[in-house]
Amino acid sequence: MTFDYDLFVIGAGSGGLAASKRAASYGAKVAIAEESLVGGTCVVRGCIPKKLMVYGSRFPALFHDAAGYGWQVGETSLDWQHFITVIDNEVNRLSQLHINFLAKAGVELIPSRAALVDPHTIEVDGRKVTAEKILIAVGGRPIKPDIPGMEHVITSNEMFHLPEKPKHIAIIGAGYIGVEFACIMRGLGCEVTQIIRKDLILRGFDRDIRNEIQQGMIHHGIHVIADNVVTAIDRVPEGLKLTLSEQDREPVVADVILAATGRTPYVEGLGLENAGIDLVPSSLEGPGYSTTNAIAVNEFGQTSQPNIFAVGDCTDRINLTPVAIGEGRAFADTEFGNLRRAFNHETVASAVFSTPEAATVGMTEDDAIAQLSEDGVKIYRARFRPLFHSLTGAADKTLMKLVVNAQTERVLGAHMVGEYSAEIIQGVAIAVTMGATKKDFDATVGIHPSTAEEFVTMR
Template sequence: MTYDFDLFVIGGGSAGVRCARIAAGHGARVGVAEERFWGGTCVNVGCVPKKIMVNATEYGQWSADAAAFGWDVEVKGHDWARLAEARDREVARLSGIYGKLLMGAGVTTFDARASFIDAHTLQVGDRRVTAERILVATGGTALRLEIPGAELGLISDDLFTLPTLPKRVVVIGAGYIALEFACILRGLGAEVDVMYRAALPLRGFDDDIRAAVVEALTEQGIRLNPDVSPTRITQVNGHLMVGMSNNFMREADAVFFCTGRAPNTRGLGLEKVGVETNAAGAVVVDEEHRSSQPHIYALGDVIDRVNLTPMATATGHALADTLFGNKPRRASYDNVPTAVFTNPPIGTVGLSEQEAAARGPVDVFVTRFTPMRHTISGRPGRRTLMKLVVCQRTNRVLGAHMLGEDAAEIMQGIGIAVGMGATKADFDRTIGIHPTAAEEFVTLRTRAREAGVQPPRQEAAE
């Protein structure tokens, strides 16, 4: 059979665009459909606009620090509308670049929704197209909790369309989006409450980091409400009231649901063609990213594996090389560095202490200090934590974790070392750059504790 395309990609986000562009570069006939915006969540309502708003909060904090360094800086307040205009202009520029990259590579683009008619046929807007291979890369979508009044709350996308800064905000959730939003809104002048069910936020992160971020957020005036769940949202006299499982109430001008994202598979018609999804709606794939139909693939957040933009682009590139470039390869999901842009930020790579200790004995190295900038400025909530988790048997560094200024920038380099299998001895013989915070990673000498060591067996009494 002759198909219209060698590869058709559903979704114009990071995974889909990279795979499409590289496949076309290898000579494949490629089509891509995107129904919302080119660049996907990251460019339009995720990483990019969020980081711009994080930058905005940093300027306010630096201006407050300036006096301690001899600068006479007058701060007249923050202009939300001016920030929004600059942010949206940059987002539009980057979104346009995605379209230009595809056109330059010879990819046929469709500003339309795509869904399956049969295993090789798609309805794309008002057209039907056929493809030998199909890639599902439709990303994820934000969720609201199923509680009374949930429709009164906002999802993460809505931060980037708010006309003004709400004065009082309740953020529901304890993941990285919840904490980042809390820091952005607080840094721009809002009163912020964060509600979450667990004792500590950031489930899945190292426990020392989780405890340190609680301290940092509390010291900057964010009110944390652990061990509670919202029960209802009501509107009273133009304001919102959030009921809590501990029978307390919080009054707010805006409520954000940052309670997770679901794979965006609804309405694609996957069930028509026998593509298996799990209970959460994620496409089930093998190590080659094949679905239960061997010519249909899936990448990125829609498979709900490691939901990070660089992971999506890496797997998209690898898939294109494998299918059309005669260079079969995989992008590894192990030792993926990541960051949380809280205030201060978090950077991490590899295993947490808890994960590593479950595999065997480890040595743990930890340091906490106040960076030089803040020994001068005296601004609270800016202590740095650095941590290495080291396998006792091999001396290999299994995990590196940091909360502190420039954590994301520092962790990118540390990620190379951990990914290459560097040992603690490799770190120790590396000369530090002084005076920096980063040098602490190569000067940690005193073990804080060991973990994962099994207690000796007690001999039975004779």
């Protein structure tokens, strides 16, 4: 059978872009369909605009800290319209850059939503086309729990387009998106209340990291309401009122409410049932939450239909941009480059761009103990005030931690809270991935004075 394309990619986010360009480099005839801006969640409504907001939110602290070094900083103010406009301009610039990269690679871009008709046929832009292989890389979307009044609530998608800076923002959710936006908005001068269901933020991270970030957020003026859920939201003359599950707890009134309660694979309307593609159900805990579905794949990204593959957040494995890119390239190498390989999901480093910032790679202390027993794990930990703050008077602390196999001395995990955590852990991740031991760390000469040297001087 003759097909219109060797590969048809649905979704021009990180995974789809990486796969399409790599496949085209091997000589495949490739088309990619995207209904929104090219670049996906990361470029358009995630990593990039969020990190730019993080940068912007940190200037007030720098203005304050400068006084400790003798600088006299006058009155400052934020031009909100300029702030959101320049971020949006950068998003559009990057999106156009990715369009140019596709054209240079010889990939046909179809600006339309695509859906499957059968295992080899796609309906797109009002027509039907065929492909030998199909890659689904549609990413995920934010979800809101089914709670009365949720129509008054925004998601992370809308956070980059607020018409004005909120005076008081309430954030529902304890994951990294909620935590990051809480810190961003506090840094920009908003009153911030964060409501979390359990006692700590960032479930799945190392407990020391979770404690340190949460205490740091509280120290910076974020009001964290723990062990509570929102049961209803009502519009009142003062703004939006959040009723909480704790009976004696006063309602929270804010002018903007962000639901940062998770993301789900964006698989609706793809016609997966027409191609016989299996889904994996997963339940989100908590009142008002429903079951979500991810595309089931093997280690090579192959679905239940042998010629259809999926990568990135729609498979709900590790939902990070570099992972989607790595999965997309591994797929293209395997299917078009005669280089069969699976993407390695072990020791994937990640960061939380909160204030204080955090980054991590490898196993948490609890995970290591569960696998090796308490006697089988040795913990190295350091907590100190960084040199920079010796003159600012700020009480900010840095926490650094190594999780080590007590028998082999292999470093199983590295965790950090403090300034430049992501930059430091990125380098440490190389050592952890290579299987470095504590002796290897000890034998490495530190750069003095630096925060990073603590990772090679812990005793």
